[in-house]
Amino acid sequence: MFTGIITAVGQIKSAQAKGDGLHLVVEVPNAYLDDVALGDSIAIQGACMTATQLEGNQFSLDISRESLNKTVGLDKVGPVNLEKAMRLNDRLGGHLVSGHVDGIGKVMHFSRVAQDAYGSWLLRIAAPRELAPFLAYKGSIVVNGVSLTVNKTEDSADACIVNINVIPHTLQNTTLGKLQQGDAVNLEIDLIARYLARMLETQAK
Numbered sequence: 001m002f003t004g005i006i007t008a009v010g011q012i013k014s015a016q017a018k019g020d021g022l023h024l025v026v027e028v029p030n031a032y033l034d035d036v037a038l039g040d041s042i043a044i045q046g047a048c049m050t051a052t053q054l055e056g057n058q059f060s061l062d063i064s065r066e067s068l069n070k071t072v073g074l075d076k077v078g079p080v081n082l083e084k085a086m087r088l089n090d091r092l093g094g095h096l097v098s099g100h101v102d103g104i105g106k107v108m109h110f111s112r113v114a115q116d117a118y119g120s121w122l123l124r125i126a127a128p129r130e131l132a133p134f135l136a137y138k139g140s141i142v143v144n145g146v147s148l149t150v151n152k153t154e155d156s157a158d159a160c161i162v163n164i165n166v167i168p169h170t171l172q173n174t175t176l177g178k179l180q181q182g183d184a185v186n187l188e189i190d191l192i193a194r195y196l197a198r199m200l201e202t203q204a205k
Helices: 065-069 129-134 168-173 191-204
Strands: 008-018 021-027 041-044 047-050 053-055 058-063 078-084 103-112 121-128 140-143 146-155 159-166 184-189
Touching: 021 065, 041 058, 047 058, 121 129, 121 140, 121 184, 129 146, 129 159, 129 184, 129 191, 140 159, 184 191
Parallel strands: none
Antiparallel strands: 008 021, 008 078, 021 058, 041 047, 041 078, 053 058, 103 121, 103 184, 121 159, 140 146, 140 184, 146 159
16 A cells, blocks of 8 residues: 655666566665565556565566556656555555556646746646546545645546646656656546445445
């Protein structure tokens, strides 16, 4: 489990073919891996992965074709958001996050909010239509591993558009600051909403 609070920005240094998937080597800040053991879970761009090798300021992992097909940003070198799995005594600064990507969204708009003294930015994402029931005003959503609050939803025939306010601190300490219109992003819906929907589904049968 994770919280959606990014603890570091790392760098995929290499992505080499391994079977039908990839073998990734990720570089991290100094001392980031001091409390990480082999087999530990680390979320990369919001996708839970297993550390299979630790060496200095780098860790390695193997990612399957299935995971590659259902995520973005894990198949090439570049910066990535990182979060180590939470402990039971950790603060829950974001919300409960499983690290399982539910769908790929598309950035429709991303710009600074005019006359906003805090310098916040408006991020509009088109989420897959099937995720619409799980997206609500003031609800939670994970974008590339970052826990964010939905400020507005707008349903269309083929998508659910969500408005998100992003503060400067988040832009400076995650990869979200590099987003551009048209970019694809990993999305995870709220875990509680997922279980609530399942409960209602079974009760209706």
